[in-house]
Amino acid sequence: MAAPLPLVFLLMIHGVCSQWGGWGVSYSPSHICALKDSTVIMRCTYTYPTGYQIMKVFWTKTLVIDHGEFPDLSNDPEYSQRLQYLGDKQQNCTVRLSHVTLKDSHMYYFRFITDKDKWTGYPGVTLNVTDLQVESPERVTEGDSVSLTCKSSCALTDRATFIWYRNSQPLTERRDRNNELLLQSVRREDSGRYSCAVDGHTHVSPDVQLNVMYSPRSVSVSISPSGVIVEGDSVTLNCISDSNPPAEIRWFKGGTIVGSGRIFNISKISSEDSGEYKCKSINKHGEKYSDAVTLNVMYPPRSVSVSIIQSGQIWLGDSVTLNCTSDSNPPALNFSWFKENETSAVGSGQSFSALQSGRFYCQAHNQHGSQRSDAVTVTVGRTAGWLVWLGITVACVGIFIIIIIVLYKIQKKRINCRSAIHEYENDPRTDPSEGTYTSLELNTRSSDLYNTLTTVQPRPAVHQSGSSEYENVSPHSNTPR
Known part of the structure; x- marks a missing residue:
């Protein structure tokens, strides 16, 4: 049963007043800021009058009487496994509390009972349990300077060395100042999840995302x-x-x-x-x-067409060159030529020579397909070809006849010349003293006409009426008239 409130008040007054009578409890320090999951040692000493005998010592966190006494923490299931009394029953009342949690933040008191009286050290030792939080700007721009702070709700009692993590990996470069991490000229590689811890402690702060x-x-x-x-x-x-x-x-x-x-x-x-x-x-x-x-989009041949290379009249015996073109990717390399209404190919290659009349088409191929062209009509002329050959034959015969006529006339003229000379030489009226042809150097003339002439003596006038055939020939003339 809980003690009436006036009784608790009297006990507290009794504890404060009796300190001058040899009773007392001293805590060092009286305020402790501990990190979550750490171990806390609450140091304390106590005194009591000489001649008194210590019967019981314990720690409590409440001054409310339960079943006639303050609750002993060692009997509390939340503390029994974590609380260890390190003192004695004479002066030392130090206690150790391990794996502290945020709920352990409280004021704790030491109480001892003698064979004659009881005492509670009031005010007790204040324990504040804190965790760690990283304070960081949500967004920074590449090139900015950034400061991250590892914060706690109270100033840690023990001297703390802070450790920083990025993406759960310790930062190898120490760029911390007390509880701050400085990132000068931040880079995109600095983006990540940051957390902090205190060296020697297992507690790590929650991650905070740094967004660069x-x-x-x-x-x-x-x-x-x-x-x-x-x-x-x-x-x-x-x-x-x-x-x-x-x-x-x-x-x-x-x-x-x-x-x-x-x-x-x-x-x-x-x-x-x-x-x-x-x-x-x-x-x-x-x-x-x-x-x-x-x-690069591949496609089969399309827009396949045939063009005729020659223009004008096609004569018999000529070949007609046809050319096949197409649009394809890759370019068509295989071409087949067909004569309309025939199943077998009549040629291959991009160009084809047609020797006869008919309708022809081509088929272009690449590895993606094929396509045929429209047929074109090829006409090879027959009558015009015979006329050409006839004309050539007639021309050749005419030239041959002209040559024969020319040769005949030349020969005839030579014969006439020789006959005239012979008559002249045998004419009795010819004066041998007249050297009509004496001055002719007949052997120097290249023409066969003059090789038949010989030097003769001139004759007197040949006929009384009319002239001789060579009457008007000059002595120095090369050509008979």
């Missing part, structure tokens, strides 16, 4: 699928950006914005989607472009 803001950097683009992309596939572009806060993403093809968001999807991709892509990361601290990546 910085502009986008190390910004890149990945393409999925990463292999060959064929027209009709679905393609995903992913922009990987390192920034804080997270950046806004914009997508560019060349210099044109084509989308936004970290992921850019292209469903049923076409050849028009080929090109260079890059992303741009933007936050309030800056912006940055990624390197460009090339999206």
Whole structure:
């Protein structure tokens, strides 16, 4: 049963007044600030009058009587395993309390009972149990100076050396000042979870997140699928950006914005989607472009067509060159040529020589497919070819006939010349003293016409009426008239 309140009051008054009569309890220190989970030693000494005999000593934390006496902490289940009395029954009343918790914050009293009286040391020793808290700014910008503080609700009684952790790992560089951690010119690598502890104690403060803001950097683009992309596939572009806060993403093809968001999807991709892509990361601290990546879309041949190389009239015996072109990626390297209504190929290669009339088409191939062209008509002329050969033949015969005629006339003229000379030489009227042709150097003439001439004596006039055939020939003339 609890003692009446006046009795408690009288006991307290009795304890205070009796200190001058040899009774007393002294605590050193009288105020203790202990770290959570640590061990606390409450040192104390006590005195009592000579001739008294100590019957019982114990510690209590309340001055309310329970069952005729103050509660003994050693009988309290919350303390029985943690409280150890280190004193004696003469003067020393020191006690040790281990693994203190925040609930252990209280005022504790030492009480002893003699064979003649009882005594409680009042006021007792005040115990404050504190934990640790890291005080940090929520957000800092790269390059700022930052101070983190390891705080407790009271000033620790024991001299404390603080230890700092980042992401549960001890910081190897000691940058602390008392209970502060200084981060000068903070970097993005300084972001993380920070906690603190006191050297020699197991208690560690809760983590506090340090958030370092910085502009986008190390910004890149990945393409999925990463292999060959064929027209009709679905393609995903992913922009990987390192920034804080997270950046806004914009997508560019060349210099044109084509989308936004970290992921850019292209469903049923076409050849028009080929090109260079890059992303741009933007936050309030800056912006940055990624390197460009090339999206190369493969597709089978299309727009296959045939062109005729020659122009104008095609003669019989000529070949007509046809050329096959197509739009494909990769470029078509295999071409097959067909004559319409025939199943077997008549040629291969990008160019084909047609030797006969007909309708021809080509088929272009690459590893992604094939396509055929429309047929074109090739006409090789027959009549015009015979006319050409006939004309050539007639021309050759004409030239041959002209040569024969010329040769005939030359020969005939030679014969006439010789006959005239012979008549002249045998004419009795010719005066041998007249050297009509004496002055001719006949052997120096190159023409065969003059090789037949000989030097003769001139004759008198040949006929009375009319002239001789050589009458008007000059003595120095080379050509007979």
